[in-house]
Amino acid sequence: MAHTPETRDKVRRLYVFDRISLEVAAMQCGVSMSAASRWKRESADTGDDWDKVRAAALLAGDxxxxxxxxxxxxxxxxxxxxxxxxxxxxxxxxxxxxxxxxxxxxxxxxxxxxxxxxxxxxxxxxxxxxxxxxxxxxxxxxxxxxxxxxxxxxxxxxxxxxxxxx
The missing domain is CATH 1.20.120 (Four Helix Bundle (Hemerythrin (Met), subunit A))
Known part of the structure; x- marks a missing residue:
């Protein structure tokens, strides 16, 4: 099932900035865990490491x-x-x-x-x-x-x- 770029961005935002687990973020956005994992892996391959961004956002926060x-x-x-x-x-x-x-x-x-x-x-x-x-x-x-x-x-x-x- 194809998902919109907005859905992918929402999964990323929930995982990175709201610090929700990838599984829960996927569930909230109505996508499979395998799709969310694939998006995360593909992003890392192109230089957008969600885990690094998540850590940086955490450090920049409180x-x-x-x-x-x-x-x-x-x-x-x-x-x-x-x-x-x-x-x-x-x-x-x-x-x-x-x-x-x-x-x-x-x-x-x-x-x-x-x-x-x-x-x-x-x-x-x-x-x-x-x-x-x-x-x-x-x-x-x-x-x-x-x-x-x-x-x-x-x-x-x-x-x-x-x-x-x-």
Whole structure:
């Protein structure tokens, strides 16, 4: 399906300046992810590297706070995608899911620790996530038979944490 140059420009603008993931930008513009990826690759081949422009726009914006927020937002997008994948996959044993969730929580805590010097408002959320990580480890070690229930409750609870502290 052929798209107008305006559609391609809108995908680029959403990705570069609004810092939306390429997948979401494509979806918002009604184009396939493969088309958006192809446009990005073709632009890079002709000297318009969307990632470099995105980084430059980020640096020219609000400086270090903006960079920290963008990094945190990028991590959170990946975090949510991983949570969705873990929740949807019934083939992974419960104990392994709990271990993966604990590892994910550890990564989250490290990301928060790196950004909280720049973004003090993330400190409360970091503490909340540390508690969740410790609970995941506790359940994995002491009550592995409850791992499925923990996984089932964790995602909606994460949404509540985001409302309270996000």
């Amino acid at each position: 400086g270090i706070e903006s960079i920290a927020r963008a990094a945190l937002a990028g991590f959170m997008t990946q975090y949510q995608a991983t949570m969705d994948a873990l929740t949807a996959n019934d083939q992974i044993p419960a104990e392994k899911k709990v271990a993966m969730l604990a590892s994910l929580a550890d990564s989250f805590n490290k990301t928060i620790a790196a950004s909280k010097r720049v973004l003090p408002e993330t400190s409360q959320l970091a503490t909340a996530m540390e508690v969740v990580q410790r609970m995941a480890t506790f359940i994995r070690d002491k009550y592995p038979k409850h791992a499925n229930a923990f996984v089932e409750v964790l995602e909606p609870f994460g949404e509540e944490l985001a409302k309270w502290y996000g």
